[in-house]
Amino acid sequence: MSHNLPQTAAPEPEAVVTVRGLVRGFGNGNVLDGLSLDLQPGSFTALLGRSGCGKSTLLRTLAKLDPAPHGTVTLPDERAVVFQEPRLVPWMPVLRNVTLGLRHADAEARGLAALAEVGLSHRTRAWPLTLSGGEAQRAALARALVREPRLLLLDEPFAALDALTRLRMQRLVETLWRAHAPAILLVTHDVDEALLLADRALVMADGRIAADIPVPLARPRRHGDPGFIALRSRLLAELGIDEERLAGQEPQRSATDSRSAAPGVAVGGYALPAGAVAAPSH
Amino acid sequence: MTAATVRKPGRSSRAAALAAGLRRCAVPLALLALWQTSVGLGWISTRSIPSPTQILLAFWELTASGELAVHLLVSLGRVSAGLAIGVSVGTVCALIAGLSKRGEDALDALLQMLRTLPHLALVPLFILWFGIGEAPKIALVALGSAFPIYLNLFAGIRTVDAKVVEAVSTLGLTRRELIAFVILPGALPSFLTGLRYALGVAWLSLVVGEQINASSGIGYLAMTARDFLRTDVIIVALIVYAILGLLADLIVRVIERSALVWRPAFIKE
Numbered sequence: 223m224s225h226n227l228p229q230t231a232a233p234e235p236e237a238v239v240t241v242r243g244l245v246r247g248f249g250n251g252n253v254l255d256g257l258s259l260d261l262q263p264g265s266f267t268a269l270l271g272r273s274g275c276g277k278s279t280l281l282r283t284l285a286k287l288d289p290a291p292h293g294t295v296t297l298p299d300e301r302a303v304v305f306q307e308p309r310l311v312p313w314m315p316v317l318r319n320v321t322l323g324l325r326h327a328d329a330e331a332r333g334l335a336a337l338a339e340v341g342l343s344h345r346t347r348a349w350p351l352t353l354s355g356g357e358a359q360r361a362a363l364a365r366a367l368v369r370e371p372r373l374l375l376l377d378e379p380f381a382a383l384d385a386l387t388r389l390r391m392q393r394l395v396e397t398l399w400r401a402h403a404p405a406i407l408l409v410t411h412d413v414d415e416a417l418l419l420a421d422r423a424l425v426m427a428d429g430r431i432a433a434d435i436p437v438p439l440a441r442p443r444r445h446g447d448p449g450f451i452a453l454r455s456r457l458l459a460e461l462g463i464d465e466e467r468l469a470g471q472e473p474q475r476s477a478t479d480s481r482s483a484a485p486g487v488a489v490g491g492y493a494l495p496a497g498a499v500a501a502p503s504h
Numbered sequence: 505m506t507a508a509t510v511r512k513p514g515r516s517s518r519a520a521a522l523a524a525g526l527r528r529c530a531v532p533l534a535l536l537a538l539w540q541t542s543v544g545l546g547w548i549s550t551r552s553i554p555s556p557t558q559i560l561l562a563f564w565e566l567t568a569s570g571e572l573a574v575h576l577l578v579s580l581g582r583v584s585a586g587l588a589i590g591v592s593v594g595t596v597c598a599l600i601a602g603l604s605k606r607g608e609d610a611l612d613a614l615l616q617m618l619r620t621l622p623h624l625a626l627v628p629l630f631i632l633w634f635g636i637g638e639a640p641k642i643a644l645v646a647l648g649s650a651f652p653i654y655l656n657l658f659a660g661i662r663t664v665d666a667k668v669v670e671a672v673s674t675l676g677l678t679r680r681e682l683i684a685f686v687i688l689p690g691a692l693p694s695f696l697t698g699l700r701y702a703l704g705v706a707w708l709s710l711v712v713g714e715q716i717n718a719s720s721g722i723g724y725l726a727m728t729a730r731d732f733l734r735t736d737v738i739i740v741a742l743i744v745y746a747i748l749g750l751l752a753d754l755i756v757r758v759i760e761r762s763a764l765v766w767r768p769a770f771i772k773e
Binding site for chain 1: 667668670671672673674675676677681685686689690692764765766767768
Protein backbone atom coordinates (compact mmCIF):
# COMPACT_ATOMS: atom_id res chain seq x y z
CA MET A 223 0.00 0.00 0.00
CA SER A 224 1.78 3.03 -1.24
CA HIS A 225 0.85 6.59 -1.97
CA ASN A 226 3.71 6.93 -4.41
CA LEU A 227 2.14 5.24 -7.35
CA PRO A 228 4.18 5.04 -10.55
CA GLN A 229 3.61 7.99 -12.83
CA THR A 230 2.87 7.45 -16.50
CA ALA A 231 5.91 8.82 -18.21
CA ALA A 232 5.48 7.49 -21.73
CA PRO A 233 6.00 10.02 -24.56
CA GLU A 234 2.72 11.88 -24.93
CA PRO A 235 0.92 11.84 -28.28
CA GLU A 236 -0.68 15.08 -29.40
CA ALA A 237 -3.53 16.01 -27.09
CA VAL A 238 -7.09 15.76 -28.42
CA VAL A 239 -8.24 18.52 -26.07
CA THR A 240 -6.11 21.48 -25.05
CA VAL A 241 -7.32 24.12 -22.63
CA ARG A 242 -5.14 27.08 -21.63
CA GLY A 243 -5.96 29.83 -19.18
CA LEU A 244 -9.73 29.35 -19.31
CA VAL A 245 -11.59 31.98 -17.27
CA ARG A 246 -15.33 32.11 -16.81
CA GLY A 247 -17.16 34.21 -14.26
CA PHE A 248 -20.70 34.32 -13.01
CA GLY A 249 -21.64 37.41 -10.99
CA ASN A 250 -19.10 37.56 -8.19
CA GLY A 251 -15.99 35.47 -8.60
CA ASN A 252 -14.77 33.17 -11.33
CA VAL A 253 -16.10 29.63 -11.69
CA LEU A 254 -13.20 28.82 -13.97
CA ASP A 255 -10.08 30.74 -13.05
CA GLY A 256 -7.17 30.22 -15.39
CA LEU A 257 -7.83 26.53 -15.90
CA SER A 258 -5.49 24.51 -18.11
CA LEU A 259 -5.95 20.91 -19.17
CA ASP A 260 -4.78 18.40 -21.80
CA LEU A 261 -6.62 15.21 -22.67
CA GLN A 262 -4.77 12.52 -24.61
CA PRO A 263 -6.47 10.54 -27.39
CA GLY A 264 -8.19 7.46 -26.03
CA SER A 265 -7.65 8.43 -22.40
CA PHE A 266 -10.30 7.96 -19.72
CA THR A 267 -10.32 10.88 -17.30
CA ALA A 268 -12.60 11.44 -14.33
CA LEU A 269 -13.31 14.95 -13.11
CA LEU A 270 -14.21 15.25 -9.42
CA GLY A 271 -14.91 18.18 -7.20
CA ARG A 272 -17.24 19.67 -4.67
CA SER A 273 -20.63 20.91 -5.73
CA GLY A 274 -20.32 24.21 -7.52
CA CYS A 275 -16.58 23.87 -8.13
CA GLY A 276 -17.12 24.44 -11.83
CA LYS A 277 -16.75 20.89 -13.14
CA SER A 278 -20.03 21.02 -15.02
CA THR A 279 -19.15 24.45 -16.38
CA LEU A 280 -15.89 23.02 -17.70
CA LEU A 281 -17.72 20.13 -19.34
CA ARG A 282 -20.26 22.49 -20.89
CA THR A 283 -17.44 24.62 -22.24
CA LEU A 284 -15.85 21.52 -23.82
CA ALA A 285 -19.26 20.63 -25.31
CA LYS A 286 -19.43 24.16 -26.74
CA LEU A 287 -22.68 24.68 -24.85
CA ASP A 288 -21.10 27.53 -22.88
CA PRO A 289 -18.86 30.19 -24.38
CA ALA A 290 -15.16 30.43 -23.55
CA PRO A 291 -14.64 34.20 -23.48
CA HIS A 292 -11.13 34.12 -22.02
CA GLY A 293 -8.48 31.54 -22.73
CA THR A 294 -7.93 29.09 -25.55
CA VAL A 295 -9.78 25.81 -26.03
CA THR A 296 -8.86 23.38 -28.80
CA LEU A 297 -11.40 20.64 -29.46
CA PRO A 298 -11.90 17.90 -32.02
CA ASP A 299 -14.93 18.23 -34.30
CA GLU A 300 -16.13 14.75 -33.40
CA ARG A 301 -17.62 15.35 -29.97
CA ALA A 302 -20.53 13.79 -28.17
CA VAL A 303 -22.17 14.41 -24.82
CA VAL A 304 -24.21 12.22 -22.50
CA PHE A 305 -26.01 14.12 -19.76
CA GLN A 306 -27.36 13.06 -16.40
CA GLU A 307 -30.82 12.86 -17.97
CA PRO A 308 -31.17 10.91 -21.23
CA ARG A 309 -32.59 13.99 -23.00
CA LEU A 310 -34.05 11.96 -25.86
CA VAL A 311 -36.54 13.62 -28.20
CA PRO A 312 -39.84 12.14 -26.94
CA TRP A 313 -41.68 12.18 -30.28
CA MET A 314 -39.03 10.23 -32.16
CA PRO A 315 -38.60 6.47 -31.86
CA VAL A 316 -35.33 5.36 -30.28
CA LEU A 317 -33.60 4.62 -33.60
CA ARG A 318 -34.51 8.05 -35.04
CA ASN A 319 -33.14 9.65 -31.89
CA VAL A 320 -29.86 7.84 -32.39
CA THR A 321 -29.50 8.74 -36.07
CA LEU A 322 -30.64 12.36 -35.63
CA GLY A 323 -28.16 14.68 -37.34
CA LEU A 324 -26.17 11.86 -38.99
CA ARG A 325 -25.26 12.70 -42.60
CA HIS A 326 -24.12 9.24 -43.68
CA ALA A 327 -26.06 7.36 -46.34
CA ASP A 328 -26.07 4.30 -44.08
CA ALA A 329 -27.16 6.24 -41.00
CA GLU A 330 -29.85 3.73 -40.12
CA ALA A 331 -27.47 0.76 -40.26
CA ARG A 332 -25.02 2.66 -38.05
CA GLY A 333 -27.81 3.49 -35.65
CA LEU A 334 -28.90 -0.14 -35.44
CA ALA A 335 -25.32 -1.22 -34.85
CA ALA A 336 -24.89 1.31 -32.05
CA LEU A 337 -28.15 0.22 -30.45
CA ALA A 338 -27.05 -3.41 -30.68
CA GLU A 339 -23.81 -2.51 -28.94
CA VAL A 340 -25.63 -1.01 -25.98
CA GLY A 341 -28.05 -3.95 -25.89
CA LEU A 342 -31.15 -2.13 -27.14
CA SER A 343 -31.80 -4.02 -30.39
CA HIS A 344 -35.25 -4.96 -29.13
CA ARG A 345 -36.27 -1.36 -28.43
CA THR A 346 -35.33 0.43 -31.66
CA ARG A 347 -38.94 1.33 -32.51
CA ALA A 348 -40.00 2.19 -28.95
CA TRP A 349 -41.03 5.68 -27.85
CA PRO A 350 -38.47 7.14 -25.44
CA LEU A 351 -41.03 7.75 -22.70
CA THR A 352 -41.73 4.00 -22.54
CA LEU A 353 -38.09 3.18 -21.75
CA SER A 354 -36.81 2.49 -18.26
CA GLY A 355 -34.18 4.86 -16.85
CA GLY A 356 -31.36 2.49 -17.72
CA GLU A 357 -32.66 1.83 -21.23
CA ALA A 358 -33.07 5.54 -21.94
CA GLN A 359 -29.54 6.22 -20.77
CA ARG A 360 -28.24 3.39 -22.97
CA ALA A 361 -30.08 4.97 -25.91
CA ALA A 362 -28.36 8.26 -25.07
CA LEU A 363 -25.03 6.40 -25.07
CA ALA A 364 -25.83 4.90 -28.48
CA ARG A 365 -26.71 8.37 -29.77
CA ALA A 366 -23.28 9.58 -28.65
CA LEU A 367 -21.41 6.48 -29.83
CA VAL A 368 -22.87 6.46 -33.35
CA ARG A 369 -21.09 9.76 -34.01
CA GLU A 370 -17.70 8.02 -33.55
CA PRO A 371 -16.53 10.76 -31.19
CA ARG A 372 -12.88 11.44 -30.52
CA LEU A 373 -14.05 13.20 -27.35
CA LEU A 374 -16.90 11.77 -25.30
CA LEU A 375 -18.17 13.99 -22.49
CA LEU A 376 -20.13 12.27 -19.74
CA ASP A 377 -21.89 14.59 -17.27
CA GLU A 378 -22.76 12.41 -14.27
CA PRO A 379 -24.47 9.97 -16.62
CA PHE A 380 -25.18 7.35 -13.94
CA ALA A 381 -26.22 9.63 -11.09
CA ALA A 382 -29.96 9.20 -11.63
CA LEU A 383 -29.87 5.40 -11.97
CA ASP A 384 -30.44 2.78 -9.30
CA ALA A 385 -27.36 1.03 -7.90
CA LEU A 386 -27.58 -2.16 -9.95
CA THR A 387 -28.33 -0.36 -13.22
CA ARG A 388 -25.48 2.02 -12.48
CA LEU A 389 -23.08 -0.89 -12.13
CA ARG A 390 -24.17 -2.37 -15.44
CA MET A 391 -23.87 1.01 -17.15
CA GLN A 392 -20.38 1.53 -15.76
CA ARG A 393 -19.31 -1.83 -17.19
CA LEU A 394 -20.93 -0.94 -20.51
CA VAL A 395 -19.12 2.39 -20.72
CA GLU A 396 -15.82 0.65 -19.98
CA THR A 397 -16.48 -1.91 -22.73
CA LEU A 398 -17.46 0.75 -25.25
CA TRP A 399 -14.40 2.80 -24.36
CA ARG A 400 -12.15 -0.22 -24.97
CA ALA A 401 -13.83 -0.95 -28.31
CA HIS A 402 -13.89 2.58 -29.70
CA ALA A 403 -11.16 4.36 -27.72
CA PRO A 404 -12.55 7.89 -27.60
CA ALA A 405 -11.03 10.27 -25.08
CA ILE A 406 -13.57 10.28 -22.25
CA LEU A 407 -14.07 13.01 -19.69
CA LEU A 408 -16.40 11.76 -16.97
CA VAL A 409 -17.77 14.32 -14.54
CA THR A 410 -18.79 12.52 -11.37
CA HIS A 411 -19.20 13.11 -7.66
CA ASP A 412 -18.58 9.45 -6.92
CA VAL A 413 -14.95 8.64 -6.04
CA ASP A 414 -15.51 4.90 -6.48
CA GLU A 415 -16.94 5.38 -9.94
CA ALA A 416 -13.93 7.48 -10.92
CA LEU A 417 -11.51 4.81 -9.67
CA LEU A 418 -13.47 2.00 -11.28
CA LEU A 419 -13.36 3.54 -14.74
CA ALA A 420 -10.73 6.23 -15.21
CA ASP A 421 -7.00 6.14 -15.81
CA ARG A 422 -6.64 9.63 -14.47
CA ALA A 423 -8.57 11.49 -11.83
CA LEU A 424 -8.70 15.27 -11.78
CA VAL A 425 -9.89 17.15 -8.71
CA MET A 426 -11.18 20.64 -9.31
CA ALA A 427 -11.05 23.42 -6.74
CA ASP A 428 -11.13 27.20 -7.00
CA GLY A 429 -11.74 27.08 -10.72
CA ARG A 430 -8.61 25.08 -11.51
CA ILE A 431 -7.37 21.53 -11.62
CA ALA A 432 -6.15 21.19 -8.02
CA ALA A 433 -4.92 17.61 -8.28
CA ASP A 434 -4.05 15.39 -11.23
CA ILE A 435 -3.84 11.81 -10.01
CA PRO A 436 -2.99 8.86 -12.30
CA VAL A 437 -4.97 5.68 -11.66
CA PRO A 438 -2.69 2.91 -12.89
CA LEU A 439 -4.84 0.02 -11.65
CA ALA A 440 -5.20 -3.21 -13.63
CA ARG A 441 -8.62 -3.93 -15.12
CA PRO A 442 -11.11 -5.28 -14.29
CA ARG A 443 -10.98 -3.30 -11.08
CA ARG A 444 -12.44 -4.24 -7.73
CA HIS A 445 -13.28 -2.12 -4.75
CA GLY A 446 -11.34 -4.29 -2.33
CA ASP A 447 -7.97 -4.12 -4.11
CA PRO A 448 -5.24 -2.52 -1.97
CA GLY A 449 -4.31 -0.10 -4.74
CA PHE A 450 -7.94 0.91 -5.06
CA ILE A 451 -8.26 1.57 -1.34
CA ALA A 452 -5.07 3.63 -1.25
CA LEU A 453 -6.15 5.78 -4.18
CA ARG A 454 -9.58 6.17 -2.66
CA SER A 455 -8.12 7.61 0.54
CA ARG A 456 -5.92 9.93 -1.45
CA LEU A 457 -8.77 11.21 -3.59
CA LEU A 458 -10.99 11.69 -0.57
CA ALA A 459 -8.21 13.65 1.10
CA GLU A 460 -7.90 15.83 -2.00
CA LEU A 461 -11.64 16.45 -1.78
CA GLY A 462 -11.22 17.44 1.87
CA ILE A 463 -12.92 14.42 3.41
CA ASP A 464 -11.50 12.89 6.58
CA GLU A 465 -12.28 9.19 6.12
CA GLU A 466 -11.61 8.18 9.74
CA ARG A 467 -14.01 10.77 11.06
CA LEU A 468 -16.69 9.73 8.58
CA ALA A 469 -16.29 6.12 9.62
CA GLY A 470 -16.51 7.14 13.26
CA GLN A 471 -19.74 8.98 12.71
CA GLU A 472 -21.38 6.16 10.84
CA PRO A 473 -20.05 2.92 12.30
CA GLN A 474 -22.60 0.69 10.54
CA ARG A 475 -21.43 2.06 7.22
CA SER A 476 -17.72 1.85 8.04
CA ALA A 477 -15.42 1.54 5.09
CA THR A 478 -14.03 -1.84 6.23
CA ASP A 479 -17.47 -3.46 6.35
CA SER A 480 -18.35 -2.35 2.89
CA ARG A 481 -15.06 -3.38 1.43
CA SER A 482 -15.42 -6.91 2.70
CA ALA A 483 -18.85 -7.16 1.09
CA ALA A 484 -19.28 -8.44 -2.43
CA PRO A 485 -17.43 -6.13 -4.76
CA GLY A 486 -19.64 -3.91 -6.79
CA VAL A 487 -23.01 -4.29 -5.19
CA ALA A 488 -21.99 -2.23 -2.20
CA VAL A 489 -20.74 0.68 -4.27
CA GLY A 490 -23.90 2.67 -4.00
CA GLY A 491 -23.95 2.09 -0.27
CA TYR A 492 -20.65 3.63 0.53
CA ALA A 493 -20.14 5.92 -2.33
CA LEU A 494 -19.46 9.26 -0.73
CA PRO A 495 -22.46 10.29 1.33
CA ALA A 496 -24.14 12.84 -0.87
CA GLY A 497 -24.12 15.58 1.72
CA ALA A 498 -20.47 15.12 2.56
CA VAL A 499 -18.90 15.84 -0.79
CA ALA A 500 -21.25 16.95 -3.42
CA ALA A 501 -24.77 16.65 -4.51
CA PRO A 502 -25.09 16.27 -8.27
CA SER A 503 -23.94 19.60 -9.54
CA HIS A 504 -27.13 20.44 -11.43
CA MET B 505 -72.44 3.84 1.11
CA THR B 506 -75.40 1.93 -0.21
CA ALA B 507 -75.48 -1.81 -0.61
CA ALA B 508 -75.51 -1.40 -4.39
CA THR B 509 -71.96 -0.04 -4.44
CA VAL B 510 -70.57 -3.10 -2.70
CA ARG B 511 -69.41 -5.47 -5.41
CA LYS B 512 -69.05 -9.13 -4.67
CA PRO B 513 -65.80 -10.62 -5.93
CA GLY B 514 -66.30 -12.90 -8.94
CA ARG B 515 -69.48 -11.18 -10.03
CA SER B 516 -69.32 -10.03 -13.65
CA SER B 517 -68.12 -6.46 -13.92
CA ARG B 518 -70.29 -5.91 -17.00
CA ALA B 519 -73.41 -5.97 -14.84
CA ALA B 520 -71.80 -3.45 -12.52
CA ALA B 521 -70.91 -1.17 -15.45
CA LEU B 522 -74.48 -1.41 -16.73
CA ALA B 523 -75.82 -0.49 -13.32
CA ALA B 524 -73.45 2.48 -13.14
CA GLY B 525 -74.55 3.61 -16.60
CA LEU B 526 -78.21 3.39 -15.62
CA ARG B 527 -77.56 5.39 -12.45
CA ARG B 528 -75.88 8.10 -14.50
CA CYS B 529 -78.78 8.28 -16.97
CA ALA B 530 -81.43 8.17 -14.29
CA VAL B 531 -81.50 11.89 -13.43
CA PRO B 532 -81.50 13.22 -17.03
CA LEU B 533 -84.16 10.69 -18.02
CA ALA B 534 -86.32 11.62 -15.04
CA LEU B 535 -86.00 15.32 -15.90
CA LEU B 536 -86.94 14.57 -19.50
CA ALA B 537 -90.05 12.69 -18.33
CA LEU B 538 -90.94 15.53 -15.98
CA TRP B 539 -90.51 18.03 -18.82
CA GLN B 540 -92.74 16.02 -21.14
CA THR B 541 -95.53 15.60 -18.58
CA SER B 542 -95.35 19.24 -17.41
CA VAL B 543 -95.84 20.52 -20.95
CA GLY B 544 -98.41 17.81 -21.73
CA LEU B 545 -100.52 18.69 -18.68
CA GLY B 546 -100.31 22.39 -19.52
CA TRP B 547 -98.24 23.37 -16.49
CA ILE B 548 -95.76 25.06 -18.81
CA SER B 549 -96.85 27.02 -21.88
CA THR B 550 -95.52 25.69 -25.18
CA ARG B 551 -94.81 29.33 -26.00
CA SER B 552 -92.06 29.25 -23.35
CA ILE B 553 -90.81 25.79 -24.12
CA PRO B 554 -92.18 22.95 -26.24
CA SER B 555 -92.17 19.33 -25.13
CA PRO B 556 -89.35 17.00 -26.11
CA THR B 557 -91.61 15.21 -28.58
CA GLN B 558 -92.56 18.52 -30.23
CA ILE B 559 -88.86 19.33 -30.59
CA LEU B 560 -88.22 15.94 -32.15
CA LEU B 561 -91.10 16.56 -34.53
CA ALA B 562 -89.74 19.98 -35.53
CA PHE B 563 -86.33 18.40 -36.05
CA TRP B 564 -87.90 15.80 -38.32
CA GLU B 565 -89.84 18.40 -40.33
CA LEU B 566 -86.77 20.59 -40.84
CA THR B 567 -84.72 17.60 -41.89
CA ALA B 568 -87.37 16.20 -44.23
CA SER B 569 -87.90 19.54 -45.97
CA GLY B 570 -84.15 19.89 -46.51
CA GLU B 571 -84.24 23.29 -44.79
CA LEU B 572 -81.95 22.23 -41.97
CA ALA B 573 -79.36 20.82 -44.37
CA VAL B 574 -79.25 24.06 -46.39
CA HIS B 575 -78.73 26.25 -43.32
CA LEU B 576 -76.28 23.80 -41.82
CA LEU B 577 -74.14 23.85 -44.94
CA VAL B 578 -74.10 27.64 -45.01
CA SER B 579 -73.05 27.79 -41.34
CA LEU B 580 -70.39 25.13 -41.85
CA GLY B 581 -69.06 27.07 -44.83
CA ARG B 582 -68.75 30.25 -42.77
CA VAL B 583 -67.04 28.51 -39.88
CA SER B 584 -64.63 26.68 -42.20
CA ALA B 585 -63.67 29.84 -44.08
CA GLY B 586 -63.28 31.85 -40.88
CA LEU B 587 -61.27 29.10 -39.17
CA ALA B 588 -59.01 28.63 -42.20
CA ILE B 589 -58.13 32.32 -42.15
CA GLY B 590 -57.91 32.60 -38.36
CA VAL B 591 -55.80 29.47 -37.86
CA SER B 592 -53.46 30.43 -40.69
CA VAL B 593 -52.94 33.98 -39.45
CA GLY B 594 -52.54 32.81 -35.83
CA THR B 595 -50.04 30.14 -36.86
CA VAL B 596 -47.94 32.46 -39.02
CA CYS B 597 -47.83 35.14 -36.31
CA ALA B 598 -46.90 32.55 -33.66
CA LEU B 599 -44.09 31.16 -35.82
CA ILE B 600 -42.69 34.62 -36.50
CA ALA B 601 -42.89 35.70 -32.86
CA GLY B 602 -41.94 32.32 -31.41
CA LEU B 603 -38.92 31.56 -33.53
CA SER B 604 -37.16 34.94 -33.50
CA LYS B 605 -36.56 37.62 -30.94
CA ARG B 606 -37.11 40.33 -33.54
CA GLY B 607 -40.42 38.77 -34.52
CA GLU B 608 -41.46 38.72 -30.88
CA ASP B 609 -40.55 42.39 -30.46
CA ALA B 610 -42.53 43.27 -33.57
CA LEU B 611 -45.68 41.25 -32.95
CA ASP B 612 -46.15 40.05 -29.41
CA ALA B 613 -46.94 43.34 -27.64
CA LEU B 614 -49.43 44.32 -30.35
CA LEU B 615 -51.21 40.97 -30.34
CA GLN B 616 -51.28 40.81 -26.55
CA MET B 617 -52.99 44.20 -26.56
CA LEU B 618 -55.49 43.24 -29.25
CA ARG B 619 -56.43 40.00 -27.58
CA THR B 620 -57.80 41.84 -24.56
CA LEU B 621 -60.48 43.33 -26.83
CA PRO B 622 -63.71 41.34 -26.68
CA HIS B 623 -63.82 40.57 -30.39
CA LEU B 624 -67.61 40.29 -30.47
CA ALA B 625 -67.75 43.99 -29.60
CA LEU B 626 -66.30 44.68 -33.03
CA VAL B 627 -69.53 43.64 -34.78
CA PRO B 628 -70.75 47.22 -35.42
CA LEU B 629 -67.37 48.19 -36.82
CA PHE B 630 -67.24 45.07 -39.00
CA ILE B 631 -70.65 45.85 -40.45
CA LEU B 632 -69.43 49.33 -41.37
CA TRP B 633 -66.23 47.93 -42.85
CA PHE B 634 -67.47 44.80 -44.57
CA GLY B 635 -71.17 45.50 -45.11
CA ILE B 636 -73.81 42.95 -44.18
CA GLY B 637 -72.85 40.08 -46.47
CA GLU B 638 -70.68 37.04 -45.69
CA ALA B 639 -67.52 39.04 -45.02
CA PRO B 640 -68.28 40.36 -41.49
CA LYS B 641 -69.42 36.90 -40.33
CA ILE B 642 -66.30 35.20 -41.63
CA ALA B 643 -64.10 38.00 -40.30
CA LEU B 644 -65.64 37.62 -36.87
CA VAL B 645 -64.90 33.87 -36.83
CA ALA B 646 -61.37 34.48 -38.15
CA LEU B 647 -60.57 37.14 -35.59
CA GLY B 648 -61.94 35.09 -32.73
CA SER B 649 -60.06 31.94 -33.65
CA ALA B 650 -56.70 33.53 -34.47
CA PHE B 651 -55.87 34.52 -30.90
CA PRO B 652 -56.14 31.14 -29.15
CA ILE B 653 -53.95 29.66 -31.88
CA TYR B 654 -51.39 32.45 -31.58
CA LEU B 655 -51.21 32.40 -27.79
CA ASN B 656 -50.94 28.64 -27.42
CA LEU B 657 -48.54 28.01 -30.28
CA PHE B 658 -46.29 30.89 -29.21
CA ALA B 659 -46.18 29.56 -25.65
CA GLY B 660 -45.66 26.03 -26.98
CA ILE B 661 -42.67 27.05 -29.08
CA ARG B 662 -41.12 28.89 -26.17
CA THR B 663 -41.60 26.09 -23.66
CA VAL B 664 -40.15 23.19 -25.65
CA ASP B 665 -37.90 21.31 -23.18
CA ALA B 666 -34.71 23.39 -23.17
CA LYS B 667 -32.64 20.41 -22.01
CA VAL B 668 -33.69 18.35 -25.02
CA VAL B 669 -33.01 21.26 -27.37
CA GLU B 670 -29.57 21.66 -25.78
CA ALA B 671 -28.78 17.97 -26.19
CA VAL B 672 -29.96 17.98 -29.80
CA SER B 673 -27.88 21.08 -30.51
CA THR B 674 -24.77 18.96 -29.85
CA LEU B 675 -25.79 16.58 -32.65
CA GLY B 676 -24.88 18.88 -35.53
CA LEU B 677 -28.37 19.79 -36.76
CA THR B 678 -28.95 22.91 -38.83
CA ARG B 679 -31.31 25.52 -37.41
CA ARG B 680 -33.92 24.55 -39.96
CA GLU B 681 -33.69 20.88 -38.94
CA LEU B 682 -33.84 21.83 -35.27
CA ILE B 683 -37.07 23.75 -35.89
CA ALA B 684 -38.62 21.07 -38.10
CA PHE B 685 -37.67 18.01 -36.02
CA VAL B 686 -37.66 19.30 -32.48
CA ILE B 687 -39.25 22.69 -31.88
CA LEU B 688 -42.40 22.44 -33.99
CA PRO B 689 -43.27 18.84 -32.99
CA GLY B 690 -42.62 19.90 -29.40
CA ALA B 691 -45.09 22.76 -29.77
CA LEU B 692 -47.75 20.57 -31.42
CA PRO B 693 -49.59 19.65 -28.19
CA SER B 694 -49.98 23.36 -27.38
CA PHE B 695 -51.14 24.06 -30.93
CA LEU B 696 -53.85 21.41 -30.63
CA THR B 697 -54.99 22.87 -27.32
CA GLY B 698 -55.18 26.23 -29.09
CA LEU B 699 -57.16 24.62 -31.90
CA ARG B 700 -59.76 23.33 -29.47
CA TYR B 701 -60.20 26.78 -27.98
CA ALA B 702 -60.30 28.26 -31.48
CA LEU B 703 -63.12 25.92 -32.49
CA GLY B 704 -65.13 26.90 -29.44
CA VAL B 705 -64.64 30.60 -30.15
CA ALA B 706 -65.46 30.04 -33.83
CA TRP B 707 -68.93 28.63 -33.04
CA LEU B 708 -69.58 31.41 -30.55
CA SER B 709 -68.61 34.03 -33.15
CA LEU B 710 -70.83 32.33 -35.69
CA VAL B 711 -73.85 32.39 -33.36
CA VAL B 712 -73.41 36.13 -32.88
CA GLY B 713 -72.57 36.83 -36.52
CA GLU B 714 -75.56 34.91 -37.89
CA GLN B 715 -78.05 36.83 -35.78
CA ILE B 716 -77.17 40.06 -37.57
CA ASN B 717 -78.57 40.58 -41.02
CA ALA B 718 -78.26 36.97 -42.06
CA SER B 719 -80.51 35.44 -44.69
CA SER B 720 -79.34 31.87 -44.17
CA GLY B 721 -77.54 29.71 -41.62
CA ILE B 722 -78.49 28.09 -38.33
CA GLY B 723 -78.54 31.47 -36.57
CA TYR B 724 -80.92 32.84 -39.22
CA LEU B 725 -83.14 29.80 -38.69
CA ALA B 726 -83.36 30.62 -34.98
CA MET B 727 -84.00 34.33 -35.61
CA THR B 728 -86.89 33.75 -38.03
CA ALA B 729 -88.32 31.12 -35.70
CA ARG B 730 -88.43 33.81 -33.01
CA ASP B 731 -90.57 35.99 -35.24
CA PHE B 732 -93.07 33.11 -35.62
CA LEU B 733 -92.89 32.13 -31.95
CA ARG B 734 -91.52 28.71 -32.98
CA THR B 735 -89.66 27.84 -29.77
CA ASP B 736 -89.33 24.27 -31.01
CA VAL B 737 -87.24 25.41 -34.01
CA ILE B 738 -85.12 27.68 -31.79
CA ILE B 739 -84.31 24.71 -29.59
CA VAL B 740 -83.51 22.57 -32.64
CA ALA B 741 -81.03 25.28 -33.69
CA LEU B 742 -79.48 25.26 -30.21
CA ILE B 743 -79.13 21.49 -30.29
CA VAL B 744 -77.51 21.64 -33.72
CA TYR B 745 -74.98 24.18 -32.41
CA ALA B 746 -74.22 21.92 -29.47
CA ILE B 747 -73.76 18.87 -31.69
CA LEU B 748 -71.47 20.78 -34.05
CA GLY B 749 -69.38 21.95 -31.09
CA LEU B 750 -69.10 18.41 -29.78
CA LEU B 751 -68.15 17.08 -33.23
CA ALA B 752 -65.43 19.71 -33.62
CA ASP B 753 -63.99 18.76 -30.25
CA LEU B 754 -64.12 15.10 -31.22
CA ILE B 755 -62.21 15.80 -34.42
CA VAL B 756 -59.40 17.53 -32.50
CA ARG B 757 -59.30 14.64 -30.06
CA VAL B 758 -58.86 12.21 -32.95
CA ILE B 759 -56.06 14.37 -34.37
CA GLU B 760 -54.41 14.45 -30.93
CA ARG B 761 -54.64 10.71 -30.62
CA SER B 762 -52.81 10.12 -33.87
CA ALA B 763 -50.36 13.05 -33.71
CA LEU B 764 -49.33 12.57 -30.10
CA VAL B 765 -48.91 8.79 -30.03
CA TRP B 766 -45.58 9.22 -28.29
CA ARG B 767 -47.23 10.61 -25.18
CA PRO B 768 -47.56 8.17 -22.27
CA ALA B 769 -51.30 8.88 -21.95
CA PHE B 770 -51.85 7.58 -25.48
CA ILE B 771 -49.40 4.71 -25.38
CA LYS B 772 -50.90 1.29 -24.91
CA GLU B 773 -48.31 -1.37 -24.24
